[in-house]
Amino acid sequence: MFIKDNLNNILKTLPAPVKLIAVSKTKPTSAVLEAYGAGQRSFGENKIQEMVNKYDELPKDIEWHMIGHLQSNKVKYMAHFVHLIHGVDSFKTLKEINKQAVKHNRVINCLLQLKIAKEDTKFGLSLPEVENILASEEFKNLKNIKIQGLMGMASFTEDTSEVRSEFKTLKKYFNTLKQTSFNNFNLTILSMGMSGDYQIAIEEGSTMVRVGSSIFGERNYK
């Protein structure tokens, strides 16, 4: 029952336009089903194989979000069902997603991950790298992807002013890149905020939060 209560407590605090992605990585399908029973339909995973297994076993009206770092060679396993890929951080990966989307005759929605944290461990593109991608003719020919927004992860730190300033930076990138629009690029989603920092992220303009441990409890990686 605690999953349902956690979920409802979080949903109560979210402003209406902010979408909640329940991050179920490492958690069993029974936990996903409990959240599903409470009405949650959007779930996030960071490993493709784990997401595929859950997709196969669980109700088909679940929207699956890939939030982890992507290996291009695994995109094919989720291309037929993934709802939104948050962590796209290279042109190469975009091209692979497009290629797999063509095979399934669909358009795959993506977010570009931008690096805002000071930590070296976090992935992401820089603003100039995104601008270079957008400037290329090759990008405009990727007709089976749709970039709908940006994603970012703040530093893992107690220093909330640092976290806030990183989210402000991402929002600034979002506003800048929103000026550009193509058939396959039109920014409306800003995916930022996790269990520890989603309130700050919302104050700084997040439209999509990815919350795991505050819903499902701490993860056990053993």
Ligand SMILES: *Cc1c(COP(=O)(O)O)cnc(C)c1O
């Ligand atoms: C695990 C993960 C989350 C959720 O983290 P919590 O702190 O458990 O809320 C959000 N985003 C990404 C990219 C993650 O890998």
